[in-house]
Amino acid sequence: MTRTIIDAWIQHPTPRMLAEPMFDSLRRWTKAAGAIEDVPIERTLGVLDQAGIDRALICAWSSPRGALITNDEVAAFVAADPDRLIGVASVELHRPMEGVRELRRCVRELGFKAMRILPWLWEMPPDDRRYYPLYAECVELGIPFCLQVGHAGPLMPSEPGRPIPYLDRVACEFPELTILGGHIGYPWTMEMIALATKYPNVYIDTSAYKPSRYPPELVAYLRGHGRDKVLFGSNYPMLLPGDCLAQLDRLDLDEEMSERFLSRNARRVFRLD
Numbered sequence: 291m292t293r294t295i296i297d298a299w300i301q302h303p304t305p306r307m308l309a310e311p312m313f314d315s316l317r318r319w320t321k322a323a324g325a326i327e328d329v330p331i332e333r334t335l336g337v338l339d340q341a342g343i344d345r346a347l348i349c350a351w352s353s354p355r356g357a358l359i360t361n362d363e364v365a366a367f368v369a370a371d372p373d374r375l376i377g378v379a380s381v382e383l384h385r386p387m388e389g390v391r392e393l394r395r396c397v398r399e400l401g402f403k404a405m406r407i408l409p410w411l412w413e414m415p416p417d418d419r420r421y422y423p424l425y426a427e428c429v430e431l432g433i434p435f436c437l438q439v440g441h442a443g444p445l446m447p448s449e450p451g452r453p454i455p456y457l458d459r460v461a462c463e464f465p466e467l468t469i470l471g472g473h474i475g476y477p478w479t480m481e482m483i484a485l486a487t488k489y490p491n492v493y494i495d496t497s498a499y500k501p502s503r504y505p506p507e508l509v510a511y512l513r514g515h516g517r518d519k520v521l522f523g524s525n526y527p528m529l530l531p532g533d534c535l536a537q538l539d540r541l542d543l544d545e546e547m548s549e550r551f552l553s554r555n556a557r558r559v560f561r562l563d
Contacts, residue, residue: 293552294549294553295341295342295343295522295535296343296347296552296557297338297341297343297346297522297531298347298470298472298495298497298521298522298523298559298560299349299495299497299498300338300346300348300531301526301527302331302334302348302359302364303329304328304329306356306357307351311445312445331370332370334348334367334526335370335371335374337527337530337531337532338374338531340532341524341535342532343531344374345556346526346531347376347404348367348377349380349406349436350364350377350379351411352380353411353412354383354384357380361379361380361381361395361402364377364379365377365400365402368400376560376562377400377402377403378402378405379404379406380405380407381396381424383418383420384420386422386424387423390424390427393424394431397431397433403560403562404434404436404560405434405436406435407421407436408437409438409450410444410450415449415456415457416437416450417455417457417460425464425467426464428467428468429464434467434469434470434493435468435469435470436469436470436472436495437457437470437471439451439457439471439472439474439478439482439494440473440475440477440482441476443498443528451473451478452478452481453478453482453485454481454485461485461492465491466491468491468559469489469491469493470559471492471493471494471495472494472495472497472498472525473495473498473499474496474498474504479505479507479508482494483507483508483511483516486516487519492519493519493555494516494519494521496508496520496521496522498523498525498529499534500529500537501534501537501538502537504541509541512541512551513542517547518550518555520555521551521555521556522551522556
């Protein structure tokens with residue numbers, strides 16, 4: 291049986307992103323050469339082809355020091371293969387209304403399907419007041435808010451990624467907001483599972499982890515009452531999606547669980563149907 295696979299988190303790196311010193315820890319872990327070059331989008335599309343990825347959510351990166359990947363660059367990547375790539379916006383946090391207007395442009399004009407902000411990158415947890423206008427706009431636009439949860443792999447403080455109390459407050463105060471926590475929440479995985487269990491609109495994606503490194507409690511959740519709450523993600527180029535999928539058998543999922551994990555849950559969260 292042919293299966294559909296949606297990768298909930300990838301990015302196509304720009305030279306600005308590759309040059310960032312804060313990613314030295316990731317280069318060390320992944321043994322990447324660290325060369326700074328203008329990578330053609332065809333290389334990323336080839337990686338997705340090799341892995342059998344049908345669709346991928348490809349994201350912009352805003353930061354206090356300027357965009358590492360702009361929304362317009364993401365729109366250009368999507369234009370290279372609009373049947374495969376789906377844009378995810380990122381916006382300025384220090385000027386919330388500018389961020390709201392940019393988010394509207396990304397969704398209404400560029401066709402993006404979500405917003406992603408990395409709390410560690412801004413050193414602001416998600417219950418900071420400057421996020422709140424953006425949450426309201428996500429609700430109005432009908433798109434999910436995506437973020438990183440758990441420790442920061444790059445050389446930045448991890449505290450903004452702790453799910454409780456920060457994300458707990460957001461989910462409580464915005465019951466209409468769909469929230470997707472990427473990177474599973476380690477070492478606070480149980481906190482993230484607790485939020486996904488407590489709130490109907492809170493989900494988890496597995497980006498940045500191969501199945502061999504999923505915490506046992508996440509695997510148990512995925513096999514049990516969390517089968518509708520966990521999405522597959524790779525965090526390419528940190529990890530190759532093909533390497534993540536090659537370890538899928540370790541999860542011992544039946545056909546229905548696998549279909550939910552690899553595509554059905556993502557279709558619902560990102561409203562792709």
